[in-house]
Amino acid sequence: MKSTLHNKRILITGGAGFLGSHLCDKLLENGNDIICVDNFFTGSKDNIVHLLDNPYFELIRHDITIPLHHEVDEIFNLACPASPIHYQFDPVKTTKTSVHGAINLLDLAKRKNAKILQASTSEVYGDPKEHPQTETYWGNVNPIGIRSCYDEGKRCAETLFFDYHRQFQLNIKVVRIFNTYGPRMHPDDGRVISNFIVQALQQKPITIYGDGKQTRSFCYVDDLIDGFVRFMSTDNHLTGPINLGNPNEHTMLEIAKIIIELVGSSAKIEFRPLPQDDPTRRKPDISKAQKELNWEPKIHLAKGLKRTIEYFDKLLSS
């Protein structure tokens, strides 16, 4: 039976992860019933411990490669390791999570006639030959490299979402997330923002891979979550894919210098080998999100970084 006070019953896979835990917070705040599903591969109870006493929040330890059965109105599928070191740790499992996981969640959405959102990624564009990347660009992805388990897994998941939409008229939403950062990123997950902040706080060398001229565009987590919520509330015709990210593009050298300055660190920069297939540049074209969702990021890099530095500072000193 549906709760009378609460709005919708929403299932969030990967809900104990970085983005998933912020999404749990937001959707609870909006008056929904949340079922958080996670296998804790990269997620942590610490990210959701403040929600465990909330009667409208349920935590289920479950691996999405195994089918699941719940009464739900909406599904956000975020479960998948997202940082290169974690998705490359067990690449076969990463592909299974993306592909078998998508099938299991899509089957659940089909049985329950639920709306379903897929957390896809800018990695579907690979090492892009078009810049900035629009949703119509098909990408430049190596199908057999070390990033392929993630890139091709996410591409196949998008295929499945659109086939379920065409074949079974499922109400789907596919969002292509560009690099997002903020509190609750894992300190050891190897992503550039968390690495640089932790290194700067600990006065350890800032590790730049390659010459540091590669670019990324960084979005603060609150902006991204706002985009998710807006997208999910749109009607059936808007399937995506839609890019969500901050178009403000920086080289890794610039990011290192900004973080060193904000932390007030004396850490020195050290250059390390560039990992295989590391994309040279990345920047979202967000015109579609601006037009269809009336969305654009609001939090400037310096402000978002300060909040993230505060988080890591507390975490490291506790």
Ligand code: NAD
């Ligand atoms: P994260 O690693 O913090 O979160 C992923 C969560 O999924 C973790 O809690 C993990 O334990 C869980 N998980 C992994 N495999 C699972 C499985 N088989 N069954 C159940 N749970 C499983 O990463 P994140 O940054 O929060 O990313 C969330 C989603 O957003 C991912 O799908 C990722 O691909 C996508 N994404 C993130 C970014 C980013 O910059 N943060 C960019 C593009 C796409």
Ligand code: UDP
């Ligand atoms: N990077 C870096 N030093 C680090 C971690 C990452 O120079 O300590 C680089 C990495 O090679 C890439 C960029 O920063 O060019 C972003 O890496 P991240 O893993 O955060 O995201 P992704 O490559 O998936 O966009």
